[in-house]
Amino acid sequence: MMERISQRISRRFIRVWQRNLTVYQKTWKISFLPPLLEPLFYILAFGVGLGVLVGKVVYHSSEVSYVAFIAPALIAINIMYNAFFENTYASFVRMYYQKTFDAIMATPLSLEEIITGEIIWGATKSVIATLIMLGVISLFGLITYPQGLLIIPLAFLGGIAFGSIGMFFTGIVPTIEIFNLPIFLFITPMFLFSGTFFPVENLPFWAQKLSILFPLTHLVNLTRSFSFGIISTRLLWDVAYLLVFCLIFFPLAIFVMHRRLIK
Amino acid sequence: MLKRKGALLQSSHLEKEQMEHIIEAEGLRKTFGDLVAVDGISFQALQGECFGILGPNGAGKTSTIRMIYGFSPMTSGSLKVFDLNISKGLRQIKSRIGVCQQENNLDPDLSVLQNLEVYAHYFNIPRKAAEKRAKELLAFMSLGHREKAKVTELSGGMMRRLVLARALINDPDLLILDEPTTGLDPQSRHQVWERLEGLRSKGLTILLTTHYMDEASRLCDRLVIMDHGRILVMGEPFELIRKHIGKNVIEVSAPSKELQAFIQSQRLEHEDVGHRLIIYSEDSDNLFHKISDTYCKDGCILRMATLEDVFLKLTGRDLRE
Numbered sequence: 001m002m003e004r005i006s007q008r009i010s011r012r013f014i015r016v017w018q019r020n021l022t023v024y025q026k027t028w029k030i031s032f033l034p035p036l037l038e039p040l041f042y043i044l045a046f047g048v049g050l051g052v053l054v055g056k057v058v059y060h061s062s063e064v065s066y067v068a069f070i071a072p073a074l075i076a077i078n079i080m081y082n083a084f085f086e087n088t089y090a091s092f093v094r095m096y097y098q099k100t101f102d103a104i105m106a107t108p109l110s111l112e113e114i115i116t117g118e119i120i121w122g123a124t125k126s127v128i129a130t131l132i133m134l135g136v137i138s139l140f141g142l143i144t145y146p147q148g149l150l151i152i153p154l155a156f157l158g159g160i161a162f163g164s165i166g167m168f169f170t171g172i173v174p175t176i177e178i179f180n181l182p183i184f185l186f187i188t189p190m191f192l193f194s195g196t197f198f199p200v201e202n203l204p205f206w207a208q209k210l211s212i213l214f215p216l217t218h219l220v221n222l223t224r225s226f227s228f229g230i231i232s233t234r235l236l237w238d239v240a241y242l243l244v245f246c247l248i249f250f251p252l253a254i255f256v257m258h259r260r261l262i263k
Numbered sequence: 264m265l266k267r268k269g270a271l272l273q274s275s276h277l278e279k280e281q282m283e284h285i286i287e288a289e290g291l292r293k294t295f296g297d298l299v300a301v302d303g304i305s306f307q308a309l310q311g312e313c314f315g316i317l318g319p320n321g322a323g324k325t326s327t328i329r330m331i332y333g334f335s336p337m338t339s340g341s342l343k344v345f346d347l348n349i350s351k352g353l354r355q356i357k358s359r360i361g362v363c364q365q366e367n368n369l370d371p372d373l374s375v376l377q378n379l380e381v382y383a384h385y386f387n388i389p390r391k392a393a394e395k396r397a398k399e400l401l402a403f404m405s406l407g408h409r410e411k412a413k414v415t416e417l418s419g420g421m422m423r424r425l426v427l428a429r430a431l432i433n434d435p436d437l438l439i440l441d442e443p444t445t446g447l448d449p450q451s452r453h454q455v456w457e458r459l460e461g462l463r464s465k466g467l468t469i470l471l472t473t474h475y476m477d478e479a480s481r482l483c484d485r486l487v488i489m490d491h492g493r494i495l496v497m498g499e500p501f502e503l504i505r506k507h508i509g510k511n512v513i514e515v516s517a518p519s520k521e522l523q524a525f526i527q528s529q530r531l532e533h534e535d536v537g538h539r540l541i542i543y544s545e546d547s548d549n550l551f552h553k554i555s556d557t558y559c560k561d562g563c564i565l566r567m568a569t570l571e572d573v574f575l576k577l578t579g580r581d582l583r584e
Contacts, residue, residue: 019370102334104385105333106360263335
């Protein structure tokens with residue numbers, strides 16, 4: 001399967017990416033707002049409101065403020081959301097309602113290139129959101145540089161991971177409403193239990209083990225480490241997990257889309 | 264009009280034999296599970312001709328052309344486009360064809376002009392050239408004044424013309440049209456036909472599916488009528504009419520018992536469609552006078568045989584739903 005997929009993907013996938021960029025340029029003013037405002041809201045709510053109740057959190061055997069603890073997790077969550085929602089709802093609309101993929105398939109592009117272009121675009125949206133959020137959060141002095149810059153390529157990797165699994169769901173859901181299911185069973189638990197708003201160690205032992213399976217746990221671990229300027233070889237495990245996740249779900253996404261669209 | 268075209272074609276028939284085959288299908292077959300959509304059909308479309316595929320709903324027209332533009336892999340048989348094998352040279356083939364799919368799948372996120380420009384980029388046409396070509400095509404399709412409009416603001420006829428313009432963006436050697444005028448009002452249909460005739464006169468090869476017989480007679484040099492996945496007949500429209508129906512047909516509404524008895528006794532070839540009789544005859548002129556004088560004073564007409572008569576005779580009058 002891998003061989004067949006790689007044969008059908010040329011650089012032409014960039015054309016699909018460009019198409020999405022052209023559309024994005026029409027609405028960028030609105031698209032820019034959520035990543036700009038969301039961290040501000042969260043920092044206000046959690047830092048000023050909840051932070052007073054929580055106090056300090058122990059991270060890497062030193063005490064850090066609650067805002068500093070959750071700020072990198074907010075970036076990780078946004079990486080997940082941007083790619084996942086782009087490659088579920090938005091891709092589904094293009095595929096199913098607008099028949100955009102059908103139209104492109106009549107050109108020299110292959111279905112594999114269309115799906116690749118879509119996933120790379122989802123990851124690009126993750127990177128754009130990350131850049132904006134990094135800018136905002138840096139104003140509060142919550143990111144250590146230059147290590148914090150590693151979050152940018154990480155956003156791309158995370159975007160491909162979540163975009164691929166999003167595209168996988170797009171290939172199998174019968175109707176757009178069914179996306180509620182992966183969101184409820186997969187995205188929401190990750191949002192809450194991936195060491196985002198409290199350390200994973202606070203969970204019962206079995207839940208800790210379970211959370212290791214979540215890609216977001218690894219992404220949060222990485223964004224938080226980079227934000228605090230901590231670089232260690234142990235982080236390679238988190239990177240490796242995300243890579244393997246991509247290597248499984250990217251071909252799987254192409255496989256299910258092929259099954260869905262080529263008849 | 265039909266006659267003139269028929270004669271014209273016959274004179275160029277010999278030339279055509281030596282012309283390049285743009286599409287060559289041999290024993291082309293497509294199944295979906297137990298359903299046989301295309302049941303081993305063979306045909307060739309020649310350089311510069313407009314080749315039509317006619318048939319009722321579910322006859323296998325769309326399945327056939329979807330295999331030709333590589334949307335749908337064939338189950339078995341052999342299929343060559345531009346002398347290239349469809350399974351090996353698909354990307355090369357797709358770069359030389361223009362496709363106008365049945366559904367309007369214009370990009371609603373983009374403006375009219377952007378629809379063409381972005382589509383041009385899928386063919387790796389450079390930005391400047393794409394813009395130039397897009398504007399030329401919009402002018403050709405009388406859409407120049409709407410280039411900034413949203414696609415959703417266009418009328419049905421304009422959308423179809425834009426789809427057609429988009430199919431021409433890569434200056435294709437083969438234009439594939441799947442029911443290009445379905446759902447259009449008569450004015451819009453004629454607009455589309457005029458554009459297609461213009462393209463055909465420039466030597467563009469066109470493959471067309473339709474279930475409008477007037478469309479097929481007007482545009483197609485040669486055509487096949489398909490039903491249940493098989494080709495029933497193949498030929499030039501005029502030749503098919505002459506062969507299967509004759510020159511004229513007699514249509515009688517509310518036929519009397521006497522007339523029916525007369526038809527039986529004369530063993531005339533006819534079709535009984537409820538309240539109407541359609542009578543086919545070699546000598547329809549004399550027969551018409553006889554019938555109209557003797558059996559019906561009114562409600563009896565002699566008219567030119569059309570492709571629709573051929574179509575209905577071959578595919579039957581049952582509804583396909």
